[in-house]
Amino acid sequence: NxxxxxxxxxxxxxxxxxxxxxxxxDMNHEYMSWYRQDPGMGLRLIHYSVGAGITDQGxxxxxxxxxxxxxxxFPLRLLSAAPSQTSVYFCAxxxxxxxxxxxxxPGTRLTVL
Amino acid sequence: xxxxxxxxxxxxxxxxxxxxxKCTYSVSGNPYLFWYVQYPNRGLQFLLKYITGDNLxxxxxxxxxxxxxxxxxxxxxxxSALVSDSALYFCAVRAAVSGNTPLVFGKGTRLSVxx
Numbered sequence: 001n002x003x004x005x006x007x008x009x010x011x012x013x014x015x016x017x018x019x020x021x022x023x024x025x026d027m028n029h030e031y032m033s034w035y036r037q038d039p040g041m042g043l044r045l046i047h048y049s050v051g052a053g054i055t056d057q058g059x060x061x062x063x064x065x066x067x068x069x070x071x072x073x074f075p076l077r078l079l080s081a082a083p084s085q086t087s088v089y090f091c092a093x094x095x096x097x098x099x100x101x102x103x104x105x106p107g108t109r110l111t112v113l
Numbered sequence: 114x115x116x117x118x119x120x121x122x123x124x125x126x127x128x129x130x131x132x133x134x135k136c137t138y139s140v141s142g143n144p145y146l147f148w149y150v151q152y153p154n155r156g157l158q159f160l161l162k163y164i165t166g167d168n169l170x171x172x173x174x175x176x177x178x179x180x181x182x183x184x185x186x187x188x189x190x191x192x193s194a195l196v197s198d199s200a201l202y203f204c205a206v207r208a209a210v211s212g213n214t215p216l217v218f219g220k221g222t223r224l225s226v227x228x
């Protein structure tokens with residue numbers, strides 16, 4: 001199993017540009033989530049999904065969109081990038097929530113100029 | 114609301130000495146508690162979790178954690194630290210109730226093991 005994969009690893013955007021961060025898992029996990037990691041802030045939840053067709057907002061959803069058309073994929077879209085979105089983004093998945101362990105991807109380092 | 118506090122931004126310990134990374138939590142009802150480790154430029158790796166039962170949980174790489182319900186704590190411990198344990202450690206909590214309750218992370222503690 002490849003586990004949780006994320007592309008790209010690095011990305012530089014200009015303010016106002018749009019892009020999609022890709023996340024995929026091959027473990028048949030129902031639950032997937034996106035976090036951003038900023039120095040001194042820990043991990044903050046952006047959006048999550050409990051299954052195909054179901055998404056919900058986390059702690060910091062503004063400026064981000066998600067969709068979940070398949071069990072495997074959970075892309076994160078930035079419609080109009082802002083410098084405040086400069087961060088490292090992690091995707092994670094687990095069978096369900098509750099007691100299940102979340103497994104993390106390697107991350108995408110995004111810089112918005 | 115759920116929350117996690119890791120009161121120390123940085124912990125320094127000499128190689129071979131015991132280490133402790135502190136974590137306290139706040140949830141309604143019983144908690145599910147997790148520890149993750151992040152090495153430089155890597156994603157988070159799962160170390161251990163408390164679900165129910167024995168308060169002492171053993172995990173990967175010789176780490177263990179003790180659940181203390183009265184003190185709402187879940188401190189991470191290792192009897193003898195290695196230089197390779199130097200990393201960023203995150204505690205996380207989720208309420209053990211039905212429904213869609215996301216995992217909440219602390220801000221992380223940077224562990225530095227000095228040779």
